[in-house]
Amino acid sequence: MLARNSWRRALSTAAAAEISRGATRRWPRRVGRFLLGTTVVGGAVYVVDRQYQASAIARSIRTLSMGLIVSLDYKLNFNVENVEGIDALHARSAERLYDCITKNGGLYIKLGQAIGLQAAMLPPPYRRAFANIFDQAPTVPYSEVEQIFAKEFNGMSPDDLFDSFDRTPIASASIAQVHRARLNGQEVAVKVQKMAIAKQIEWDLWCYRVLLKMADWWFEMPIAFLSSYISEQITHETDFEREARNSTRAAKDFATDPWLAARVYVPKVNWDRTSRRVMTAEWIGDAHRLNDGEAIVRRGFNTKSIMDTVISALSAQTFVFGFVHCDPHPGNILIRPHPADKTKPQVVLIDHGLYVELPDKFRREYAELWRSIFVGDIRAVERTAKLWGIDPGSGDLFASSILLRPHRLKPKPRKPSEGKDGEEEKQLTPEEYKALMFQQQEAMKKRVKTFLQNEELIPRELIFIGRVQRMLQGNNQVLGSPSNRVNLTAKWSAIGCRVSLPPVSSIFTLGPKPLLSGIFELIVFRLSLSLIDLAFRFTRLQQWWRGQSSRRGSGFEDLLDRQVRDMARHQLGVDMDDESLDVLIQS
Incomplete structure (x- = not known):
């Protein structure tokens, strides 16, 4: 009996060992098959992705x-x-x-x-x-351009549609590249979207x-x-038919204002050669980019006149037309001799792909916000902040971010221990400075979360309107700050407020108290503009005296920029430097 049990145990052990050896032999094969399958599937996905999905x-x-x-x-x-x-x-x-x-x-x-x-x-x-x-x-090869044309124009090539078409692009951006061509004896610019x-x-x-x-x-x-x-x-930027419509609408808007119509030009679109991924427009020759200050001055053009026109054009779009070009970097603003008078400059706006249409309610609120800041209407500013989901207690920071200049709605409270000029800042060691910056960055997150109290109420349009203002500030700075951007923008905001009012405003329609209040606010508004203009003119006089009137770094905008950086450092813990502006100017 014992011998029989021992024999059975031996057989069971041998069988178990055999099964274990079989499993051990099969495991590498399974892993190998898995790796092989993964490699094949991965390779197939890679090839399909690269060939048909542009990676x-x-x-x-x-x-x-x-x-x-x-x-x-x-x-x-x-x-x-x-x-x-x-x-x-x-x-x-x-x-x-x-x-x-x-x-x-x-x-x-x-x-x-x-x-x-x-x-x-x-x-x-x-x-x-x-x-x-x-x-x-980077640019894409001409073969891709031909493929785009074939898809957009029923198999036709650029040579079929134009008298001549340069194979080499003259400019390239992230979405498209631009080729020079001739059509019906006229030069045109052809914007072609990259296939990928x-x-x-x-x-x-x-x-x-x-x-x-x-x-x-x-x-x-x-x-x-x-x-x-x-x-x-x-x-929206990838739809060139939409861009063409934006361009046409912008030209019509400028035409409604005689002052702007004489100074701002938008190239005409050729609709017969325009599709969703190809756009053909009038070629603008003999022109300079806005940031080419030396070439502009050599032509005898006045940089102040040019910047006044640029700021006015974008401000009119913001406060009056409600339809705003949101990519006004120097490459999209050209300066050329005016066709009617070669001695005067004309501002040409190109690349109308990124536009924001402002709801009339937001346009009125934004114009009213500028007016409220300048007349010192603290309640109106805080009311707008609350309406937009922003902490009303951050009124100073809110107003400063709108104007891109330091603005204090209420007097700054002074600590009892501070002297006339405040306490002298302590000299920190590198280690202490880094620890302080860490604390400031942590505190900044908390301030931002407090500042943006209700994200659902924040107008999304503010993102791009703020971007426009920052670009205008940078454009002004690169030319030596010849224009008083804040005053010009404020004046257009007043026009926007006036457009929003009833057609007739008198003592009979408003009543004596609101009318007198409006007159007082108008006086305060003009006084505020006059004080800012006085500071601006003093800065320009300093520039002239030092021979720096056309240099970046010495103008009124630069002074405001430095003050904003100080505010950002003390209130947000953000340490800004001159490299910040360099990034903007290179755009």
Whole structure:
């Protein structure tokens, strides 16, 4: 009996060993088959993605991987125990983000440029990394241009549609490139969308929204609510028929104002050669970019007259027409001799892809906000702030962000221990300074969350209107601040308020008290403008005395810029420097 049991145990052990050996032999085969299958499927997806989807999937994986790595890096290493390593953290994160954007190209360049324009609010490594992002727009071969034309114009090529068509583009941006051509004996500019954009856009914007949500979740910064609106506006830029309609409408708006009609020009669109991905417009020759100050002066043109016209054109669009060109960087503003009088300049606005239509309610509120700031109507400013979901207690910061100049609605409270000029700032060691900057960046997040009390109420249009004002400020600075931007904008806001009022305003329609109140506010408004104008003229006199009237860095806008930086440093903990403006000017 015992022998029989031993024999059975031996058989069971041998069988178990055999089964184990079989499983051991099968395991590598299964792993091998899995790896082989994964490789085959991955290779097939890669080929299909590259050939038919313009690498949209690969670009999305690269983006999400970068976002996850950067998020984890900040979550693990941005803390008070790692004060010494925070600069390095910013540097490697900025490099990862920049590498991802430049490798992906396409719409990512436009998103990178948006980061570059807001680099003033980011740590210095981001400013340095994105300083040259505006140059990252390679061209595509002529064969792609032919394919676009064939799809858009029923198989026809550029040679079929134009008298002549230059194969080499004269300019290239993130979405399209521009070719010079001749049509019916006239020179035209032909804007051709890059083929990959249509395949990549949905993936790219999805990744953009995911990244903003990750930042919102990881860092508790209320920014994800902007993603849908910004994505929608970027999508509009890829529709060239929409751009053509924007251009035509802008020309009609300017024509309604005699002063602007004589000074601002929008190139005419050729609708027969325009489609969703191709746009043909009048060629503008013998023109200079707005930031080419030396060439403009050599032509004998007055830079003040030019900047007054540019600021007035964008202000009229903001406060009166309610239809705003939101990409007024120097490359999109050309200066040429006026066709009717070669001795005078004419401002030409091009690239009308990014426009924002302002709801009439928002346009009136925004115009009224400017007026309220200048007449010192604290209640009106705080009422607008609350209406827009912004902390009413942040009135000074709110007003300053609108004007892009320091503005205090109430006198600054003075600490009992402060002397006349306040306490002298303590000299900090490098370690103490870094620890202070960490504390300020942490406090900034809390202030931003407090400032943006109700994100659902914040007008999305403010994003782009603020961008326009910052670009106008930068354009003015690069020419030496010849124009009083704040006063000009304020005057157009008053026009916008007047347009919003009933046609007849008198003692009979308003009553004596509101009418007298309006007259008093008008006096205060004009007095405020006069005081700002006096400061502006004094700065211009200083520039002239020092021989710096056309130099950047010595004008009124530069003085305001430095004051805004001081306010940002003390109230938000944001340390801005001159590199911030350099990024804007290069755009």
